[in-house]
Amino acid sequence: MDGRAQDDGRVYQASGDQHISEHHHYDGGPQAPAGPDSVRRPAVGRPPLVLRDRTEVLDRLRSALTAQSGDDIFVLYGMGGCGKTAVAHAFFQTATAEYGRVGLWVNATDRASLRSGMLAVAADRGAADGELLAARNGYRPAADLVWRYLASSPDPWLLVLDNADDPAILSDGSWLRTSPRGTVLVTTRRAAPRWWPGAELQHIGVLPREDAARVLRDLAPHTGTLAQAAEIADRLGRLPLALTLAGGFLSHQVIEPWTMDVYGRHLEEELPVQLLDRGADALSDADPRHLVGQTWQLTLDAFAARGLPEAVDLLRLIARLAPEPLPLSVLNDDGISAVLPRGRAESALRALLDHSLVERVDVGDNAGLRCVLGHGVLLDSVVAATPAAQAPVLDATAGRLLGAALPEVPDAGPYDPRLRLLAPHVRALLRRTGEPAVVAEVLEVATRLATAMHRTGDYPSAWETVGAAADIAARTLGDGHRAVLAARSRAGRVLFRLGRYTEAEESLRRTLTAQRQRFGADDPDSLDSAHGLQLVLRNLGHAEESLTLLYATAAGRQAALGPWHPLTLRSRSSILAALGAAELTAEDGRTGLLSLPGQCAEHLGVDHTVSVGARHNHAWALFQLGRLEEADSEIGEVTETYLQRFGPDYPIALAARQLQARTRTALGHTDEGIALMDDVVARRAQSLGQDHPFTVASRDLLRRLRAERP
Structure with missing residues (x-):
C-alpha cells in the first residue's frame, strides 16, 4: 500500500485490480488560518519622538535603497537597550514611505515566532493557502517557499528580522538569504562575524553626550536645562532605554514634580x-x-x-x-x-x-x-x-493566567493567532521558575497549548513548544514525572503528524512503557499514549498489533472514563474505520457498532468533532458493505460540514471528498466523481506535493476512475 493515513486515519486497499487509498482523520484536523499575522506593521510600540545620533547609519542604509540594488544584508548589533529596533523602525518607515518598498517585519526571537512570521511574509507575497499549509505541517521546506516568493515579488521589499539574538535559529533551515528583489535588515545583540557571513555590520552603541541629553529634553522638556540633562545622561551611561525610562518618569510627576537635579541625586544611591x-x-x-x-x-x-x-x-x-x-x-x-x-x-x-x-x-x-x-x-x-520570596507566587500566577487563556479541552477549531503569542511566554516561565509544583503546573499548560496548536494543524509550533517544555521541566521534575510523560506523549503524536513515523513509534513506545510501569495500563494517560501509538503502528503496516491495541484502548477508556466519554467514543469510531466488510458485520452483531454515530450525537451533540468523525467512518463502512445510496448521502453531508469548518484544502475535507467521488461514481455519476477527484488531486498536489503518498493514492484513483468510464 502506498498511502499513509494519519491520526484516526486508515488506509484501505481494494481487492482485485484496483489500488485505491482513503484517508480519514478526526483528531482535530488542520484549520485554515483566518489570515496571517500582520508583517506590514512593526510590533514595536511607540517609536522615539526624535531619533538622535543615528544619521550615519541611516544614511548608509538609505544608500542601499537609492542604488536600487538588492542582495544586501545589514546587521545592526549592540547591547540590549541601545536602540537597534528604533533604528530599524525609522529605516522601515523611510523605505516604505519615501522609496515605495514593501515593508515586512518579522520577530526573530525564537523559532516559532520566526517561522510564523516568515510564513506570513510568504502569504503577503502571494503564497496560496495550500502551500502555506504544506510548509506549516512540514511537508515542504518552509524557508524555500518563503524565499521563492520573495525572489519573485513584483515589488521591491525591505525585510526586517528583529531581535535575532540567537543566530543559530536563522541558520537552522537557512532562513537568512539574499535576493535581488530586496534588502534584509537584522537586529541582534550578537556581533561575531561568523554568524553573519556576507553581511554588513553596523554597530549601534550608546549615544553621544549631547544627543543623549536631547533625548531627555525631548521627553521631559520642563524639568531641567540641557546641561542638567547631560549630567543625568552621563550617570545613565547614555543608554537609550535608560534615558527613555528616565524621561518617562520625569514627565509624569504631577503632585510633586521632580527636577533633573532631584532625579540625579536619587541616582547617586x-x-x-x-x-x-x-x-x-x-x-x-x-x-x-x-x-x-x-x-x-x-x-x-x-x-x-x-x-x-x-x-x-x-x-x-x-x-x-x-x-x-x-x-x-x-x-x-x-x-x-x-x-x-x-x-x-x-x-x-x-x-x-x-x-x-x-x-x-x-x-x-x-x-x-x-x-x-x-x-x-x-x-x-x-x-x-x-525578592526571592515573591517569585513562587508570581510564577504560579503567571502560569494560571496563561492556562486560563486556553480551553480546558482543546478541540478542532479555526486558526487562533493567540496560541503562537502564548508559546514564548510559557517557555520563558518554565525557564524562570524552580519550584517543582509550579513547574508541573506550567508544563501542563504547555502541553495543553501544544494540543491546541496540534488541533489547528500548526504541527511545527506544537512540536517546538511541547518538546522544549518537556526538556526544560525534566531537569526539575525528572523524566518519570506524570506531567513530563504526558508532554512526551503529545510530542510523539506531533511527530506522527509531521510524518516522522519511526521517531513517533520509538517515542510513544518508550512513553507508554514508562506510564504503564508507574500508573498502570488503564490509567487515562497510558490510554492516551496507546491510542496515539496504534495510529502510528497502523501507518507503519503493523495492522494486527494496531487493532489489538485499539480494542484494548477502547475497552480501557470505557472502564476508566465511561461509555459516552468523547475519548471512548473516538476510540470506538477508530474501530469502525479499521475493519473490513465481514469484520464489520460480525462486530455490529456483537456490539451494534454501526449505530455509533447516533450514540455520539445523542451524548455529545451532532456537531461535536467526534460525532462528525464517526459519521465519516460510518459512511466508509456503508460503502464497504455495498449500501451505496446511504453512504453517498451521509458522506455528502459530512463533506459540507468539513468544508464549512475547515475549508477546501485540508486533509479531512479532501478525504471526505475523495470518498464522495467514489460513492458518486459507484452510483453511476461518473463525470461528477471524476470532477471531484480532479479537484482533490490538484489540491493535494499543491498542499502536500506531487510525491506525497496521499497525492499518489488520489492520482491512482483518478486514473482508475477515468479508465473505467463507460
Whole structure:
C-alpha cells in the first residue's frame, strides 16, 4: 500500500485490480488560518519622538535603497537597550514611505515566532493557502517557499528580522538569504562575524553626550536645562532605554514634580540590581547596562510612595514572561488577584504605559490583537531585583493566567493567532521558575497549548513548544514525572503528524512503557499514549498489533472514563474505520457498532468533532458493505460540514471528498466523481506535493476512475 493515513486515519486497499487509498482523520484536523499575522506593521510600540545620533547609519542604509540594488544584508548589533529596533523602525518607515518598498517585519526571537512570521511574509507575497499549509505541517521546506516568493515579488521589499539574538535559529533551515528583489535588515545583540557571513555590520552603541541629553529634553522638556540633562545622561551611561525610562518618569510627576537635579541625586544611591542581558557580546569595558535597573527602580519607588504599589506587582508579574507581545486578555482574569486586585490591574497597567516601562502593541491584520510588550533588558533587571520570596507566587500566577487563556479541552477549531503569542511566554516561565509544583503546573499548560496548536494543524509550533517544555521541566521534575510523560506523549503524536513515523513509534513506545510501569495500563494517560501509538503502528503496516491495541484502548477508556466519554467514543469510531466488510458485520452483531454515530450525537451533540468523525467512518463502512445510496448521502453531508469548518484544502475535507467521488461514481455519476477527484488531486498536489503518498493514492484513483468510464 502506498498511502499513509494519519491520526484516526486508515488506509484501505481494494481487492482485485484496483489500488485505491482513503484517508480519514478526526483528531482535530488542520484549520485554515483566518489570515496571517500582520508583517506590514512593526510590533514595536511607540517609536522615539526624535531619533538622535543615528544619521550615519541611516544614511548608509538609505544608500542601499537609492542604488536600487538588492542582495544586501545589514546587521545592526549592540547591547540590549541601545536602540537597534528604533533604528530599524525609522529605516522601515523611510523605505516604505519615501522609496515605495514593501515593508515586512518579522520577530526573530525564537523559532516559532520566526517561522510564523516568515510564513506570513510568504502569504503577503502571494503564497496560496495550500502551500502555506504544506510548509506549516512540514511537508515542504518552509524557508524555500518563503524565499521563492520573495525572489519573485513584483515589488521591491525591505525585510526586517528583529531581535535575532540567537543566530543559530536563522541558520537552522537557512532562513537568512539574499535576493535581488530586496534588502534584509537584522537586529541582534550578537556581533561575531561568523554568524553573519556576507553581511554588513553596523554597530549601534550608546549615544553621544549631547544627543543623549536631547533625548531627555525631548521627553521631559520642563524639568531641567540641557546641561542638567547631560549630567543625568552621563550617570545613565547614555543608554537609550535608560534615558527613555528616565524621561518617562520625569514627565509624569504631577503632585510633586521632580527636577533633573532631584532625579540625579536619587541616582547617586546604590541599588542592589544585577542586570541580566543574556546573549549579548561585550561591547565596552564600561558597560552601563546596570543603570537601567536604577532607572526603573526609581519609578517603582515613586509608584509605591504615591499609593500605587500594584504597578510594581504587575511589572514583576509581566517580567516572569518573555519580552514578546502578551495579549492583554491574559491579564483580564480573576487569577491575577493572587498578585494584585483585578480591579486595580487597569490603573497599574496605565501607570506602566505612561512611564514607558511597557508598551502597547497591536499584532495582526486590521485591528489585530491588543498586546503589551516589555523590553528584554528591562524585564531581566526586574527579575533580578524581585525578592526571592515573591517569585513562587508570581510564577504560579503567571502560569494560571496563561492556562486560563486556553480551553480546558482543546478541540478542532479555526486558526487562533493567540496560541503562537502564548508559546514564548510559557517557555520563558518554565525557564524562570524552580519550584517543582509550579513547574508541573506550567508544563501542563504547555502541553495543553501544544494540543491546541496540534488541533489547528500548526504541527511545527506544537512540536517546538511541547518538546522544549518537556526538556526544560525534566531537569526539575525528572523524566518519570506524570506531567513530563504526558508532554512526551503529545510530542510523539506531533511527530506522527509531521510524518516522522519511526521517531513517533520509538517515542510513544518508550512513553507508554514508562506510564504503564508507574500508573498502570488503564490509567487515562497510558490510554492516551496507546491510542496515539496504534495510529502510528497502523501507518507503519503493523495492522494486527494496531487493532489489538485499539480494542484494548477502547475497552480501557470505557472502564476508566465511561461509555459516552468523547475519548471512548473516538476510540470506538477508530474501530469502525479499521475493519473490513465481514469484520464489520460480525462486530455490529456483537456490539451494534454501526449505530455509533447516533450514540455520539445523542451524548455529545451532532456537531461535536467526534460525532462528525464517526459519521465519516460510518459512511466508509456503508460503502464497504455495498449500501451505496446511504453512504453517498451521509458522506455528502459530512463533506459540507468539513468544508464549512475547515475549508477546501485540508486533509479531512479532501478525504471526505475523495470518498464522495467514489460513492458518486459507484452510483453511476461518473463525470461528477471524476470532477471531484480532479479537484482533490490538484489540491493535494499543491498542499502536500506531487510525491506525497496521499497525492499518489488520489492520482491512482483518478486514473482508475477515468479508465473505467463507460
